[in-house]
Amino acid sequence: MSAPRPPIKVPLGTPPSATAAPPRGREDRPLWWRLGAEFVRSRVALGGLLVLLAVLLLALAAPWITPQNPYDLMQLDVLDARLPPGSRQGSDQYTYWLGTDGQGRDLYSAIVYGLRISLLVGVGSAAVAAVLGTLLGLLAAYAGGRVDALLMRLVDLLLSFPSILMALMILAYLGKGVGNVMLTLVLLEWAYYARTARGQALVETRREYVEAARGLGLSRARIVLGHILPNCLPPLLVIGALQVARAITLEATLSFLGLGVPITEPSLGLLIANGYQYLLSNEYWISVFPGLALLATIVAINLVGDQLRDVLNPRLSK
Numbered sequence: 001m002s003a004p005r006p007p008i009k010v011p012l013g014t015p016p017s018a019t020a021a022p023p024r025g026r027e028d029r030p031l032w033w034r035l036g037a038e039f040v041r042s043r044v045a046l047g048g049l050l051v052l053l054a055v056l057l058l059a060l061a062a063p064w065i066t067p068q069n070p071y072d073l074m075q076l077d078v079l080d081a082r083l084p085p086g087s088r089q090g091s092d093q094y095t096y097w098l099g100t101d102g103q104g105r106d107l108y109s110a111i112v113y114g115l116r117i118s119l120l121v122g123v124g125s126a127a128v129a130a131v132l133g134t135l136l137g138l139l140a141a142y143a144g145g146r147v148d149a150l151l152m153r154l155v156d157l158l159l160s161f162p163s164i165l166m167a168l169m170i171l172a173y174l175g176k177g178v179g180n181v182m183l184t185l186v187l188l189e190w191a192y193y194a195r196t197a198r199g200q201a202l203v204e205t206r207r208e209y210v211e212a213a214r215g216l217g218l219s220r221a222r223i224v225l226g227h228i229l230p231n232c233l234p235p236l237l238v239i240g241a242l243q244v245a246r247a248i249t250l251e252a253t254l255s256f257l258g259l260g261v262p263i264t265e266p267s268l269g270l271l272i273a274n275g276y277q278y279l280l281s282n283e284y285w286i287s288v289f290p291g292l293a294l295l296a297t298i299v300a301i302n303l304v305g306d307q308l309r310d311v312l313n314p315r316l317s318k
Contacts (some may be wrong), residue, residue, distance in 0.1 A: 038311045048303030055297050059115040066109035067094045071265050080104040082283050099285040101274050107285065110271055111293045117267040118297065121178060122248035125185035130240050132186065133193025138224050138232070140194070141201035151194065158191040163250060171259045181260055185247045196239050200232040234312040241305030245298045252294055268294040 040046050058065070068075050085099040098107035140151040158166075167184050174180040204210065205228065213223045252269030254260040256276075261267045266274065268290045275286025 039307055042307050042310075045303050045307030048300040048307075051296055051300040052304055055115060055293075055300065056119070058112050059119050062109075062112045062116055066106070066112050068106040068109040070105040070110040070113050073264065076104045078104050082278065082286065084283075085285050098289050101271065101286045102278065103274070105266075107271075107289055110266060111268065111290055114266060114268040114271055114290065115293065115297065117178065117261055117265065118248050118251060118269075118294070121182055121185065121251045121267070122244045125182045125189060125247045126240055126244045128182070129186045129189035129243070130193050130236065133190035134197045134229070134232070134236060136190070137194035137197025138201050138229060141198045141205060142220065142224050142228070148198075152198070155191040155194050158188070159195075163188050164253060167250060167254055168257070168259060171254060176259060176262055178261055178265075181251055181254060184254075185250060188250075189243055189247065192239055192243060193236060196235055197232055200235055201228050204228045204231050238305060238309040238312060241301060241308055245301040245305065248294070248301070249298055 039049075063069070070076075080096075080100050081102050081104045083096050083100040085097060086095065087099065088095045096106050096108070098111070100106055101110065136151055140148040166188055170184045170187065171180060174183065201224075209227060210223060213227055218226075251260055251267065252272070255267050255269030256273040258273070260269060263270065271290035272287045272294070275283070275288075275290070278284075278286050
């Protein structure tokens with residue numbers, strides 16, 4: 001046995017800070033803290049995140065912060081149609097800060113309620129497509145063979161057609177409605193998640209920890225969901241953020257063309273379409289203000305997604 005080490009003698013007069021433990025470095029911080037610190041380094045991305053949070057708060061608090069429910073036909077007055085911004089008219093005697101549209105809707109209220117539909121369709125369809133596409137992508141990578149070939153050929157087929165053309169064909173058969181629009185977007189978006197999940201899972205299945213899990217006799221479901229899936233999440237999170245913006249854009253396009261949400265519950269795309277015919281009559285506000293709200297939402301989501309991509313994969317930012 002080795003002799004015990006002698007106690008460390010501290011000279012008299014040594015301050016306590018000299019013998020204290022060294023401060024924790026950034027590497028010792030939790031992972032979420034380090035990722036957050038890297039994210040806020042970009043002021044542009046931080047501004048996009050603040051805009052996105054403001055949009056979410058407006059959408060969630062719509063019934064309490066708007067003077068009118070634009071979906072309630074009893075609150076609309078055709079005499080208030082196409083009023084310019086700042087007008088004060090009508091039985092309720094409140095100011096239309098952004099003006100009104102052709103049906104007499106307060107544009108501020110219509111935009112806030114339209115944001116609710118756009119975010120619901122975008123986030124809801126992206127979430128369902130992410131779950132479906134990720135599971136199919138993991139199945140293709142782990143099973144291989146004919147299963148992989150069949151699923152990937154289906155993905156190639158879906159990605160080879162223009163999304164707007166496929167959406168028009170599906171909605172022409174299903175009809176209008178928020179549910180039908182979400183179903184259409186799910187059918188169009190799951191292929192992106194499946195392709196990304198398969199590519200990342202093929203890399204992970206060759207690593208040592210997967211071989212060790214197989215040697216321990218773990219089931220396939222436990223290996224795929226418990227070991228491979230967590231390591232595939234970073235790129236899927238980035239794809240998910242960008243697909244939300246893409247789904248909102250596609251829903252606005254479909255609503256602008258008249259195949260999206262019903263006329264009685266307009267989203268931002270339908271609000272833009274309602275004012276399109278008045279642009280040459282100098283009544284710009286009917287289309288411009290909903291268009292600016294849609295633009296701000298999409299740009300904010302894209303900024304957050306781009307910065308999230310750089311944070312989760314620092315090699316792309318070099």
